[in-house]
Amino acid sequence: xxxxxxxxxxxxxxxxxxxxxxxxxxxxxxxxxxxxxxxxxxxxxxxxxxxxxxxxxxxxxxxxxxxxxxxxxxxxxxxxxxxxxxxxxxxxxxxxxxxxxxxxxxxxxxx
Amino acid sequence: xxxxxxxxxxxxxxxxxxxxxxxxxxxxxxxxxxxxxxxxxxxxxxxxxxxxxxxxxxxxxxxxxxxxxxxxxxxxxxxxxxxxxxxxxxxxxxxxxxxxxxxxxxxxxxxxxxxxxxx
Numbered sequence: 179x180x181x182x183x184x185x186x187x188x189x190x191x192x193x194x195x196x197x198x199x200x201x202x203x204x205x206x207x208x209x210x211x212x213x214x215x216x217x218x219x220x221x222x223x224x225x226x227x228x229x230x231x232x233x234x235x236x237x238x239x240x241x242x243x244x245x246x247x248x249x250x251x252x253x254x255x256x257x258x259x260x261x262x263x264x265x266x267x268x269x270x271x272x273x274x275x276x277x278x279x280x281x282x283x284x285x286x287x288x289x
Numbered sequence: 290x291x292x293x294x295x296x297x298x299x300x301x302x303x304x305x306x307x308x309x310x311x312x313x314x315x316x317x318x319x320x321x322x323x324x325x326x327x328x329x330x331x332x333x334x335x336x337x338x339x340x341x342x343x344x345x346x347x348x349x350x351x352x353x354x355x356x357x358x359x360x361x362x363x364x365x366x367x368x369x370x371x372x373x374x375x376x377x378x379x380x381x382x383x384x385x386x387x388x389x390x391x392x393x394x395x396x397x398x399x400x401x402x403x404x405x406x407x408x
Contacts, residue, residue, distance in 0.1 A: 214394035216334070223384060223401060224326075224334065229394035267334050271393040276336070277348040278324065278393070283333035 181279035182206070182268055189287040195256040198284045200268030201249060206279055208249040212271035215244055215253045218283075219264045227266075228253060255286070263288040291315040291397055293385050298402030305375050305406070311368040311385030311399055319363040322388040324395060325370050327381035327404075337383070338370065342390055353379075375406045 183201040190196040200207070200215075207213055213231045216224035226235050228244035231251060241256045251270070255262055268281040297309040311323070325337040338359040339348040347359055358371040368385050382403050386395035 210393075212393035216395075218334075223398040224386075224395075225398070226394060226396050229392070229396070235396060265333075269334075269336075269394070275348070276350055277339050278336040280326075280334045280336055 181272065181276075182270060182281035184266075184268060184281035184284045186282070187285045187287065189289055190255075190258045191289045192258050192260065194258050195254060196258060196286065198253045198255075198266050198268075198286070200251040200253070200270075200281050202251070202270055202279070203249055205274055206270040206272040207246060207251050209273065210271045211246070213244065213246060213251040214269045215242075215251075216267045216269065217264045218267065224267065258288050260288050262286060293387065293397055293399035295383060295385055295399045295402035298383065298404045300405045300407065301375055302408050303376060303406055306371070306373045307375065307404060309370040309372065309383055309385075309402060309404070311370075313366045313368070313387075316387075316397075318361075318366040320390065322390055323359075323361060323368045324386045324388060325359060325368075326384045326386055326395070326398075327379075328384070328401075329378070329381040332381075335381075339388075340368070372404070375404075377406050380404060380406045 215228040218224045231246045232244040267283045272279045292314045340359045356374045360369045382401040384401045386398040
């Protein structure tokens with residue numbers, strides 16, 4: 179069982195917006211602004227999409243945005259495109275003994 | 290080009306050992322903290338271990354504590370993961386990924402090396 183909780187799947191049509199949630203606790207998301215999001219296409223390594231809750235690395239489309247409220251972080255993808263179809267993972271720093279936690283991943287299907 | 294290249298994966302029997310390596314290039318390896326992250330077949334990402342720039346601070350996931358040992362050689366721009374007492378559930382693609390010191394996101398990942406634990 180993953181430390182952060184994500185929906186198993188989400189879907190949307192091209193051009194629409196979707197939001198992926200990531201629920202944690204006061205030991206991670208609720209206290210620290212160290213939430214990151216990763217995109218992973220089948221057979222590929224994960225790619226950083228969002229860091230520190232809402233910051234985009236250079237080269238990542240501004241269609242990707244992140245936010246946080248309480249113990250829950252969210253990734254929003256606007257203007258869905260076919261190439262956005264992938265698995266998305268959230269991650270957070272945690273004050274527990276393990277330092278890092280990941281969510282179970284969300285499969286995005288572009289209809 | 291900034292790059293991380295893992296090696297050392299393979300087929301090993303339950304109870305056996307394996308040593309993974311991760312060679313860095315294109316950046317100052319000693320300036321970055323490093324992690325190992327794994328992904329079992331059809332499963333999600335699981336953080337495995339972290340090591341600080343000097344190697345003085347180390348963390349492990351509870352699932353590998355006492356069996357795996359992370360280390361680094363800054364002179365060789367290399368990260369290692371010694372895996373002992375391997376179990377079937379350790380079968381996974383193992384990725385190395387870097388943290389910029391003081392931050393908690395992994396901005397560069399290797400392509401991974403596959404470990405299969407089976408008799």
